[in-house]
Amino acid sequence: MTEISAIWLTLKLAAITTAVLLVLATPLAWWLAHSSSRVRPLIEALTAMPLVMPPTVLGFYLLVFFSPDNALGGSWLALTGTTLAFSFYGLVFASLIYSLPFMVQPLTAAFTQLGRGPMEAAASLGASPMDAWLTTILPMARNGYLTAGVLTFAHTVGEFGIVLMVGGNLAGETRVISIAIYESVETLNYQEAYILSGGLMAFSFVVLLGVYQFNRQFAMSLTPRGMR
């Protein structure tokens, strides 16, 4: 069953991308929310670039970087003995960049909204900066984290153009759902296209419904979590 392998590959790609971005985007978003540095607008613009650039452009440049003649592709080849282009890890690299704004922007918004107040209050109560961050900002921004995580996951699941450029269509390696749908339509296999498209649509709807429902509950009352 090619569909099953495509679905599994898609979920794996989205999960890894989301997990890595959660870690990488947090310090970046915190810096963007609180820095008064003059280079902030520059970094902000760079972070938002994947939102407006055609995936093909991004894919093209990534292919260039993945080439063993370049530093990234070359060192990956030396390290693992495989090329990045047309491989699963190439897709992960591409997704990290392509989905970056979907993680960074909700987090930056959440951190900006919280401001410095909680950190200052925690410091006045004797908490070191890392302690203060983990015990105040992280739980207070869980809304932002949920939104960012879900958007990143769902956006990665829906990738097409960039996957086609850097990943191609290798079953079990780079053949994700959107590629499988494209191929089904090309080969006039409408039944498979219906199943995969319908599944993807239902998945997106359920996920978004869940997020909005959670956000509403979170905003209305902070549910007790056994604090005492």
Add this chain to the structure above:
Amino acid sequence: MLSLDIQAQTGDLTLNVATSIGDGVTALFGPSGCGKTTLLRAIAGLMPSEGTIRCNNVVWQSTGTFMPLHQRRVGYVFQDDRLFPHLTVAGNLQYGFRRAKAAGLSIGLELQEVVARFDLEPLLQRYPNTLSGGESRRVNIARSLCSQPQLLLLDEPLTGLDAQRKADIIPYLATVAKDLSIPTVYVSHINDEIAQLCDNMLVMTAGTLIDEGPTGEVLGRLWRASGPDQSYGDPGSLLEASVMHFDEANAMVHLNVAGQELQVISPTEPQTQDLRLFLAAADVALSLDQPGRMSIRNVLTGAIVGIRQLTGAKIGLVAIDIDLDAENHGQDKGNDHKIVAHISAAACNDLGLAQGMPVYALIKSAKLTTPFA
């Protein structure tokens, strides 16, 4: 004891403050925008400043050293509500308490004691977004104490509360301030709060201190200097008084003020021996002869030490400064047994009042400002 000598620049405000703040409550008073909050933030280390800050012989900052806020042990009640919304009231209180305990720091304040003192038992399991404004201020103040601070910074902690709520909270603050001998800086621009709570007072204008000293003296100077518009509120005098006895049948406290007796109505017996008394200048009338039969029960004797013409909204009035210590014979000895009366200029002329004259001051009403009165 907190000693500071700091300079800082923020926007168009230049902060330049050198002073020491002892145990007890010190009011930081001044018009809005004069840098009160900036000074607190600099003391806490939240706003970079040049110079030295020392608290109980620990150097918090000086050239080349800077201790961040979480090491300074400052209880800071911010002007806005900063309770952690994801923790219950109990969780908020424990936040600082546990960290102080883990670090082996204590000023002997147990969590239970703070809870009892601020009457927080019924609120412990509640989340901050379910608290009323007054409850939330109480928790904010209590939380700042739980971290066993060496210094308390209260930035308009009663802001936004109505008079009733304030009257509920001020007793808490007053007892805490009295019992904990840690320096406390209390930012306020409200005369009443300062008179009720603060032993000493700093007056700030445009980033610098223009006056400091015991509250009664500083308020007196401020009121005398505040000019025709009386911008600093209802002028009057603040006196230290001690309780002689309480007449329960008549709900009357008998007080000793500068060796003279004064009676003030009080529904309950005062809890402390020393009280502060506010006499509004408009409620003091003067007589050259010993007054006869009348309803006013308080007649103090003294001598005139100053006569000032008032202008603006108070045109037609003069302020008469009277020293209650008879043996000073009208010489201004700079003590705080002075009261001020506002009488009409016409009356002043007809009576021929002049410096050094002995007078009888008739006190129509006096207000005990210490909260437990």
